[in-house]
Amino acid sequence: MSVLVTGGAGYIGAHVVRLLADAGRDVVVVDDCSTGSPERIGDVPLVDVDLSTDAAAGELARVIRSHGVDAVVHIAAKKQVGESMQRPAWYYRQNVGGMANLLEAVAATGLERVVFSSSAAVYGVPDETVVDESVEPRPINPYGATKLVGEWMLADAARATGLRHASLRYFNVAGAGWPELGDPEALNLVTIVFDRMARGLRPLVYGDAYATPDGTGVRDYVHVLDLAEAHLAALDHLDEPDRAHDVFNVGTGAGASVLEVVDRIAAESGTAFDPEVVPARAGDPAQLVADASRIAAELGWRARRGLDEIIASAWAADRFRRSRYS
Numbered sequence: 001m002s003v004l005v006t007g008g009a010g011y012i013g014a015h016v017v018r019l020l021a022d023a024g025r026d027v028v029v030v031d032d033c034s035t036g037s038p039e040r041i042g043d044v045p046l047v048d049v050d051l052s053t054d055a056a057a058g059e060l061a062r063v064i065r066s067h068g069v070d071a072v073v074h075i076a077a078k079k080q081v082g083e084s085m086q087r088p089a090w091y092y093r094q095n096v097g098g099m100a101n102l103l104e105a106v107a108a109t110g111l112e113r114v115v116f117s118s119s120a121a122v123y124g125v126p127d128e129t130v131v132d133e134s135v136e137p138r139p140i141n142p143y144g145a146t147k148l149v150g151e152w153m154l155a156d157a158a159r160a161t162g163l164r165h166a167s168l169r170y171f172n173v174a175g176a177g178w179p180e181l182g183d184p185e186a187l188n189l190v191t192i193v194f195d196r197m198a199r200g201l202r203p204l205v206y207g208d209a210y211a212t213p214d215g216t217g218v219r220d221y222v223h224v225l226d227l228a229e230a231h232l233a234a235l236d237h238l239d240e241p242d243r244a245h246d247v248f249n250v251g252t253g254a255g256a257s258v259l260e261v262v263d264r265i266a267a268e269s270g271t272a273f274d275p276e277v278v279p280a281r282a283g284d285p286a287q288l289v290a291d292a293s294r295i296a297a298e299l300g301w302r303a304r305r306g307l308d309e310i311i312a313s314a315w316a317a318d319r320f321r322r323s324r325y326s
């Protein structure tokens, strides 16, 4: 039996695929390579399907049957907050439509296990600085809303069919498990700083008057390899007959400020920075850190790597990518 990984050719997906393959599991990837790349998964079978199209449910059902799939890790999605605010309908079609097609294929084939890439974006701007899963989700942008709706769709499918599912609410993912699997996009603080360095620009700090120890925003950075390991733990969890919860934060439980991250990058790269402070952005919480106790208690998963390993591995991956493509 094999595991279907949607979005397996992307940044996070390729790490999950490699860990599954290394664990001896058969894997098949479905990805339209809109942001991913086939070279990230080597010789793992890749089926090109755009999950948001009408034909996708039938195509997915064929993949599930022909590859003997018995579990899905559903990672494929569009993930840019700003883009989601400019093109909300398209985001719903991509992320919610993609989930609807997947769940139709799951129902048609009698598949019983789905692990879903959700996000801390479902929380929006919570009153709490350390959030556990009981905090009411109140997304503040279409991207976060599509993730929350995805969780609801899984819960509804479970009520209808007995599907077993786990939604993993990722916090700030960074780092690389292998240099060739680094994050190719400048969409999170770490890779945005790398991108500005490459263009000879100073790192930007959005706001330095937050109620945090150094005044800059605090986030929970989780190493992508730790995150990938959480998916294997979640798949194992779905084999257990009694499961208390379906939604899990995936973070370290510890925060790092923007200045701490920038300082760490300066030390790792041997570059002296003078970050430029610019006005805070609307909707950015001062601090957003995971309470990661549920996933530790129920899945036995804990982040094992800290900020130093995140930055060192991300920097090595950035060097690798720039030497290869320049």
Ligand SMILES: NC(=O)c1ccc[n+]([C@@H]2O[C@H](COP(=O)([O-])OP(=O)(O)OC[C@H]3O[C@@H](n4cnc5c(N)ncnc54)[C@H](O)[C@@H]3O)[C@@H](O)[C@H]2O)c1
Pocket (backbone or CB within 6 Å): 006, 007, 008, 009, 010, 011, 012, 013, 030, 031, 032, 033, 034, 035, 036, 037, 049, 050, 051, 052, 075, 076, 077, 078, 079, 094, 098, 117, 118, 119, 120, 170, 171, 172, 173, 174, 188
């Ligand atoms: N990177 C983060 O910090 C972060 C944080 C929280 C949640 N997430 C979630 O994790 C998942 C993976 O994120 P990532 O950072 O690896 O992004 P990514 O863009 O590298 O990966 C997404 C993958 O999905 C594929 N894809 C997108 N739309 C598709 C479609 N309609 N049909 C088929 N394939 C499609 C892309 O080609 C790509 O390979 C996403 O669901 C994202 O919302 C990411």
